[in-house]
Structures are given as structure tokens and as C-alpha cells.
Amino acid sequence: KSVAIVGCPFRGGQAKLGVDHGPIHMVEAGLEQQLRDLGWEVRFDGHHQFEQISEENDPPIGKMKNPRFVSQVCKAVASVVSDHARRGQLPVVLGGDHSLAMGTIGGTLEVYPNACVIWVDAHADINTPETTESGNIHGMPVSFLLGIAGNEPEFAWVKPALRANRLVYIGLRDVDADEKRILRENGIKAFSMHEIDRHGIGKVVELALDAVNPNRDLPIHLSFDVDALDPTVAPSTGTPVRGGLTFREGHYICEAIHETGLLIALDLMEVNPGLADAESVRKTVSVGCSLVRAALGEALL
């Protein structure tokens, strides 16, 4: 039972400074030892600096901002993640913005082609280069993974390896009009905050697993954007949206996924320590570490 912590100090998928410092704050909060205390063997090869990838001369492609930077970093992340997965290690990717999921999920699907993805987020991150309003690629990774992003030569390396019936969302509450259309057109299962209020988080997680993992026999990649949590719970993040998950609801999702025994990869994304006062940053980082521990087996009793 070994975990590989993959620190990805990357902010190219969006415009706010600081999200590239997320990984260092999580590691400095003691995540490595916390996971060892849970009985995991933990590998941490240091934060990936992507030093060989330049940010220079990277003009927009269409509306996409920093396209070459994002593409090359995600490609590097995909190979790091697939290498760890191939060795039977569980990659715990610390972001960094959510565009990195093109790399993390791309990497796990290479090793576990039948994996399902549970995407916990206030946002669907399924804009295409055409439908995006912001041009921020952290709002687009899912369209690339599904192969519905159109033909973008720079991203030709992203295999359309994710099937729509292997993806499910929990926590949605800020979905763009075009994204709503894309979700409907592709029949993608999504449990918004409305469903969570109606059914309760326990039932929603069951329904989500029923949708993508009916026999509970498929590997699970959990991609957790901390902005799924209510901003009072995780304030230090780039795109906060009111009316989010309580700490308990976020933590329960992670506990329940651990209980399946099927988790093969975890992303903890969009912690931005540069956006709030020290106490709010500490709180956000601490919540992030707690979610990782829960997904890796920390039990309350």
C-alpha cells in the first residue's frame, strides 16, 4: 500500500497568482507524515518544477490562454502519474489549478482504462475552447478528456480515453449555459447541490457510484476541487461559489470512496494560499489535508 505524493505547483490554467503554492503548503502542513501514520508507505519526489517547460512566447490559441504551457505541463504530469500507477502506487496529486486533471486522469486512464471518474466541484470544467468565456483552461479539462474539445493540435496528445458513462459530478452549482447543454447532450450524470439537499450526501454518493460503477468493480479516480466546499469551509481558492458542501459532506465523500476499496488516484486541486489571510489559508490547507486522509482511510472510529 504505497502512495506517491505528486506536488504540481502550476497556475497556467487560470489567472490568479498563488495556486502554484498550494502543494508546498499542503506538504508543509505535514501531509507526508499524516499518511505514514495511516500506514501508507509514502513517496514524495519533491514538487515538480516543470523547469524544462517555458512560459515564454505562448500567445492564446483561439480563446485559450497559456495553451502551450498548460499542454506541456499536463503532458508531463500524465507520464509522472501513469509511471506511479504502473508501479502500483496511488498518486495523490496536489494542485495547482484543475487544468492539471488532463494530465492526472489522462495518466490513470493509461494504466486503468476502465476507471471511472468522480469529479467533486462547484464547476463542471467541461467548456470547450469554443464555448469558454474566460479562456482559462482550468474550466476545460473534461472536454479534452472526453474528446469533445474539437481538434486542437497542441493538445493532440490528450487521448479521448474518458467515456461519458464513466464520469459523474458531485457538488455542481456554477455551470455555464453551454456546459449545461454539453452535459445534457452527452448524458453525463451530475449531482448538484440541489440533489445533495434533497437526498442527503450518503444517498448521493450511492447514486453517483451506481451511475458509473454499478457493480463496484471499477477503479475510481477522485478529482476533488476544493471550491466544491462552501467558501466558509475552504475560503482560499480562486473561484469560490456560495452554497457549497459542508466540511462533513466533503469529508463523507472521501470516506465513502475509501470504503469502496477502489480508489486508485486522487487529485486535491485549487488550493490557493495567496488569496486570503493567514488563518483562512491555514483552514483551507488543513481541510485539504483532512480530505486526503479521509480518502486514504482515516476513520473517525
Ligand SMILES: N[C@](CCCC[B-](O)(O)O)(CCN1CCC(O)CC1)C(=O)O
Ligand atoms: N466555468 C468557468 C469557471 C471554471 C472554474 C474552474 B475550476 O477548476 O475552478 O472548477 C466560469 C466562467 N464564468 C463565466 C461567466 C462569469 O460571469 C462567471 C464565470 C470558466 O472559466 O470556464
Ligand SMILES: [Mn+2]
Ligand atoms: Mn506560499
Ligand SMILES: [Mn+2]
Ligand atoms: Mn475544477
Ligand SMILES: [Mn+2]
Ligand atoms: Mn471549481
